[in-house]
Amino acid sequence: MFKRNFGLLFVVAFVLAYIPFVxxxxxxxxxxxxxxxxxxxxxxxxxxxEGKSPYVEENLREIFRGYTENNGDYFPYLYAPPSLVFFLPFTALSYRDARLAMLAVNHLLTLAFIYILLRKIIKINLASPFSIAFTVYIFFFSPLHVTLDVGQINLVVVTLICLSWWMARSKSRPAWVALPLSLAILLKLYPVLFLAPLFWSRQYKAIGYVLLFVIVVSVTSAFFLPEATWQTWYANVGSKGYTAEVMNLDVNSPANQSMFGFLLRSFFGKNVRFPPLWVVPEWVSASAPYVATGIVVSISLLASYLTSRAKAPLPFSQLDMDFSLWSLATFLIAPVSWDHHLVFIVPAVAVLIYALLHADGKFRFVVLGISLVAAVALACPYPYNSPDFREGFRTLLISVPLYLVGALWLNVVVFVFSRTGRREISG
Known part of the structure; x- marks a missing residue:
């Protein structure tokens, strides 16, 4: 009876949330x-x-000339060369038709993402209070709205990661585990960090297939791409690391919510908007992002290691918590994490909150409360460009989304270390 009522409630909630979303x-x-x-x-x-490298500014200015006359500035193409192959089908369409095709793909992937995460990863019935709340949460998640608005590929990448996650926890064939993760790496590079969960879960063959697929596609793509594409990408993008400007892209923009963006704004300010918060020696500003990244990666690796080596049965799936941990860590350590990249942390939010709801221990409600507040706050638009955030220590308010993601990451670490819980969160 209750299941039937929740099923009806899911349909009603889905329709009421989906109609305004669409x-x-x-x-x-x-x-x-x-x-x-x-x-x-x-x-x-x-x-x-055109047969030209998209990593040369002169080439970009030339092909964007007609576009900028009507639409203003443009963003450079920064993804690694093999990613260009994914966008090849769009070249057969007009710009307008290609943009609408991308919009349609993103809407289909939104539904697929919800289904895979709830039914295949968390393994929860859609006719449940958690599924209802999470589905409504997704449709009102502001970074998802931004993803659709700007025509980003975040939903493509996060769905591929979730497919690999599902295949890995289902003990599927190594090639099936590797294929979606390989595609995600070829598109964004950062998903290479998800090799860590596969390593700690001893899925070595899957790791081998990932490396094989990435190498084969990368080498093969070189035969179809213009001459010097790889060289110009490495010279103008790949070798830059933590650099304040990449191909005229302003990395210290308030919209960049990564740790690097925070450090840049703190040490160098932002043009005429506000001065540096702290004046430090050059060696400090140069090394700080690498030190911060090293700390996050080291703690994440330690958490993964301790979980995988636990002798007693754990109250949650080690693989699920590892994927959640690295979803959050990736956002923190990436050189650029725009507000729409918060879509990548949604699986971690869902897994963490579901785990905490089924855990025990005296600090559970504290961690759960922090996680719920962070999740709700991250779903709302944030005014990081507010003029009120341009003086003194108020500039620290620009990075509130970063602090919230950091809190979620720390909560996963604490939950993993504490090993609290009554039962596994999934099968």
Whole structure:
């Protein structure tokens, strides 16, 4: 009886949340331009139609000339060369048709992402209070709205990661575990960190297949890409590391919510908006992002290691917590983590909160409360560009989303170390 009622409630909640979602961020975006999608479309056209490298600023300015006259500035294409192959089909379409195709793909992937995460990873019935709350949460998640608005590929990457996660926890064939993760790595590079959960769960063959797929596609793509594409990418993008500006992209923009963005704004300020908060020696500002990254990666590796070596049965799936841990760590340590990249942490939020709801221990409610507040706050639009955040220590308020992601990451670490819980969160 209760299950039937929850099933009806899920349908009602889904419809009530989905209709405004599709109206505002589907049909409502048909006649609106996207900020990020032009770099994908014109980057692919440069490579496959014009036969020029998209990592040369002169080439970008030339192909964007007509676009900028009507639409203003553009973002450079920064993804690694093999990623261009994914955007090749768009070159057969007009810009408008390609943009609408990307919008349609993102809407389909939103539904697929919800299903895979709830039914295949957490393994919970859709007719449950948690599924209802999470589904509504997704449709009102502001970074997802931004992803659709700007024409980003976050949903493609996070769905691929979740597919690999599902295959890994289901003990599928190594090649099936590796294929979606390989595609995610070829698109974004950062998902290479998800090799850590596979390593600690002893899925060595899957790791081998990932490396094989990535190498084969990377080498093969070199035969189809313009001459010097790899060289120009490495010279202008790949070798930059933690650099304040990459191909005229302003990395210390308030929208960059990574640790590096926070450090840049603190040590160098932001143009004429606000001065540096702290004046430090050059060696400190140069080494700080690497030290911060080293700390996050080291703690994450330690948490993964201790979980995998535990002799007693753990109250949660080690693989699930590892994937959650690295989802959050990736956002923290990436050179650039725009607000729309918060889509990548949604699986971690779902797994962590579900685990805490089924855990015991005296500090459970504290950690759960912090996690719920962080999750709700991250779902809301944040005014990081507010003029009120441009003086003294108030500039620290720009990075509130970063602090919330850091709190979630720390909560996963604490939960893993504490090993509290009544039962496994999934099968």
């Amino acid at each position: 109206r505002n961020y589907g049909f409502g975006l048909i006649h609106e331009d996207s900020v990020d999608f032009p770099s994908f479309y014109y980057g692919a056209r440069l490579a496959f139609v």
